[in-house]
Amino acid sequence: MYDLSEHILDIAENSVNAGANKIWINITEDIETDLLEIEIKDNGKGMTKEEAEQAKNPFVTSRTTRNVGLGIPLFKEAAEQSGGKLEISSAPGKGTTVKAIFGYGNIDRKPLGDMTETLISLMLLAKDKDIFYKRNNNGNEIEIDTMQLKKDLEIERLDDVVILNSLKKLFRNYKI
Numbered sequence: 036m037y038d039l040s041e042h043i044l045d046i047a048e049n050s051v052n053a054g055a056n057k058i059w060i061n062i063t064e065d066i067e068t069d070l071l072e073i074e075i076k077d078n079g080k081g082m083t084k085e086e087a088e089q090a091k092n093p094f095v096t097s098r099t100t101r102n103v104g105l106g107i108p109l110f111k112e113a114a115e116q117s118g119g120k121l122e123i124s125s126a127p128g129k130g131t132t133v134k135a136i137f138g139y140g141n142i143d144r145k146p147l148g149d150m151t152e153t154l155i156s157l158m159l160l161a162k163d164k165d166i167f168y169k170r171n172n173n174g175n176e177i178e179i180d181t182m183q184l185k186k187d188l189e190i191e192r193l194d195d196v197v198i199l200n201s202l203k204k205l206f207r208n209y210k211i
């Protein structure tokens with residue numbers, strides 16, 4: 036149903052909602068170890084241990100006060116389906132790291148999908164926040180840093196249709 040890129044957008048949206056002004060997305064694909072790792076990190080409001088546990092397993096609780104979201108559980112399920120796992124490390128006031136590990140060559144591992152679409156949507160959503168994207172595809176590294184992009188283009192923000200359209204073409208050319 037979802038490509039991994041769509042899950043990544045979901046998880047990064049949580050970072051925006053948590054008030055983060057910096058979001059890091061790291062993707063590492065390694066045929067040698069047969070692993071695909073996706074890490075989404077932010078400097079948002081963070082979660083307590085209990086909240087992080089609840090976010091991973093929303094149905095394993097007696098509490099009913101909280102709205103049950105499915106962004107994290109669906110991402111976790113996708114990882115587990117491929118023989119991998121999902122971990123959250125977080126602390127209130129510090130930020131959150133969501134790390135999902137996938138069996139790279141597992142038949143049930145979802146495709147990464149369209150990371151250009153995810154990054155462009157995130158830039159639109161995150162507005163003036165900084166996004167640091169790094170992808171290592173079996174040794175080929177690509178890095179996108181919106182702070183640097185803004186400096187290079189001499190603009191204040193990236194949420195402009197004309198700019199986003201040119202970036203979209205650029206990202207597609209580089210197969211981010």
Ligand SMILES: Nc1ncnc2c1ncn2[C@@H]1O[C@H](COP(=O)(O)OP(=O)(O)O)[C@@H](O)[C@H]1O
Pocket residue numbers: 045046049050053077079080081082090102103104105106107108130131
């Ligand atoms: N990066 C984050 N920082 C702080 N809290 C988070 C973060 N990601 C998730 N959460 C908490 O976990 C909850 C569940 O997240 P999720 O499964 O994506 O569902 P939803 O976003 O629909 O609530 C969020 O509502 C939020 O309270």
Ligand SMILES: [Mg+2]
Pocket residue numbers: 045046048049104105106107
């Ligand atoms: Mg969510």
